Amino acid sequence: MTILVTGGAGYIGSHTCVELLQKGYEVVIADNFVNSSMDVPERIARITGKMPKVFELDVADSHALDLVFAENHIGAVIHFAGLKAVGESCQIPLRYYRNNLDTTLTLLETMERHGCKKLVFSSSATVYGPKNECPYTEDMPTSATNPYGWTKVMIEQILRDYCAANPEFSAVLLRYFNPIGAHESGLLGDDPNGIPNNLMPYVARVAAGQLPRLTVFGDDYPTRDGSCLRDYLHVVDLAKGHLSALEYAASHTGAEAFNLGTGEGISVLELVHSFQEVNGVPVPFVIGGRRDGDLAEVYANPSRAREELHWTAEKTLDDMCRDSWHFIQTRKAER
Ligand code: NAD
Ligand code: UDP
Numbered sequence: 001m002t003i004l005v006t007g008g009a010g011y012i013g014s015h016t017c018v019e020l021l022q023k024g025y026e027v028v029i030a031d032n033f034v035n036s037s038m039d040v041p042e043r044i045a046r047i048t049g050k051m052p053k054v055f056e057l058d059v060a061d062s063h064a065l066d067l068v069f070a071e072n073h074i075g076a077v078i079h080f081a082g083l084k085a086v087g088e089s090c091q092i093p094l095r096y097y098r099n100n101l102d103t104t105l106t107l108l109e110t111m112e113r114h115g116c117k118k119l120v121f122s123s124s125a126t127v128y129g130p131k132n133e134c135p136y137t138e139d140m141p142t143s144a145t146n147p148y149g150w151t152k153v154m155i156e157q158i159l160r161d162y163c164a165a166n167p168e169f170s171a172v173l174l175r176y177f178n179p180i181g182a183h184e185s186g187l188l189g190d191d192p193n194g195i196p197n198n199l200m201p202y203v204a205r206v207a208a209g210q211l212p213r214l215t216v217f218g219d220d221y222p223t224r225d226g227s228c229l230r231d232y233l234h235v236v237d238l239a240k241g242h243l244s245a246l247e248y249a250a251s252h253t254g255a256e257a258f259n260l261g262t263g264e265g266i267s268v269l270e271l272v273h274s275f276q277e278v279n280g281v282p283v284p285f286v287i288g289g290r291r292d293g294d295l296a297e298v299y300a301n302p303s304r305a306r307e308e309l310h311w312t313a314e315k316t317l318d319d320m321c322r323d324s325w326h327f328i329q330t331r332k333a334e335r
Helices: 011-022 040-048 062-071 086-091 093-113 147-165 199-207 235-251 268-279 303-309 317-334
Strands: 002-006 026-031 053-056 074-079 118-124 170-176 178-180 214-217 232-234 254-260 285-288
Touching: 002 011, 011 026, 011 040, 011 235, 026 062, 053 062, 062 093, 074 093, 074 235, 086 093, 086 147, 093 118, 093 147, 118 147, 118 235, 147 170, 147 254, 170 235, 178 199, 178 235, 199 214, 199 268, 199 317, 214 268, 232 235, 232 317, 235 254, 235 303, 254 303, 268 317
Parallel strands: 002 026, 002 074, 026 053, 074 118, 118 170, 170 254, 178 232, 214 285
Antiparallel strands: none
16 A cells, blocks of 8 residues: 655654555655755665655645645555644744645645545644643543644644544544654654754753753652653654554544553653663753743553554653664764
8 A cells, every 4th residue: 555644754754654664555755845854765765675755845735746646546644744843833823824734634635636535643742732631531622722732733623524524534643742762773863953942852962962951941840850741752653653543544434533652751850861871971951940831741541542553652761762862873973
């Protein structure tokens, strides 16, 4: 089967392409490379021995996307393409709503024209909003605290409405918790431009001497050590979750949401200590004030994914720390 992977050159998309190719799927990537590098497909090929087909296009460009479907027999789509920086989404909300909603609407219209009825969508734990209590379960009400989060809430709703009107359609809404880590080859990983916003890429760059120190955003939260808890999962485990979702979509219709997380909250300080211990490198840090909008704890109840997708996260926090460090060192050596 041929899978169209929108945003397939990005962090999670590239790891998912590797898993798909290794399982014998044909892969077609559609990406405009706004937040990824043109050499990613070739890196995917170095790992898998197979070069995915690549279309450089904006997924909101209906004409360009139409050609992809016309030239390839697409059996299902995994839709990663989107902008994802929470802070930036507050500064330029229209760009976020335009990009994330338009790509999805154009994709659905194009799939409809070509009779493609299976979609796996990158949603996020952010749709649980500020009011629900952890561990989050999929039946909780959704909301958001920033434009990025609202795009995910809105797209989930669009997909539910579309499935209600099209009973043969299958939309699997994967609510990711905090993916970190990198491919064990060191060839793929999270390599944001500029100063990272997210914890693990920041920690890795501090360890590599590219940034002087980490600021831990708050140690006065009501958690076991005062720093925030997040449900970190290895990006390769997350990538494998998409294959489980494709299998689920093959035999189910309707819009269904699944948490992809480990179910365990890890604190900022615990992550920093593990990174230092596993890799034998210092990560200088200072304690700073809280970051606006941060919740004290965010972690999943992952049982629905375990029972219905037959998926569980297998890799450990040590694996995540080791692979992130290996990736940044490989990157440094290449430059
Ligand atoms: P990423 O930025 O690395 O990948 C997204 C890819 O989409 C990039 O390659 C980018 O160039 C492409 N893209 C963006 N807009 C496009 C457009 N209009 N047309 C074509 N390509 C476009 O991000 P990621 O971390 O791999 O995240 C993938 C998806 O998962 C996103 O939708 C994101 O919101 C969601 N998600 C990510 C996380 C996380 O922590 N990384 C957590 C929850 C959800
Ligand atoms: N964090 C931090 N310093 C940083 C970046 C992040 O202390 O430089 C903390 C942040 O407050 C949060 C956790 O690390 O508690 C994870 O942050 P990230 O932005 O990676 O994920 P999110 O907050 O979106 O879950």
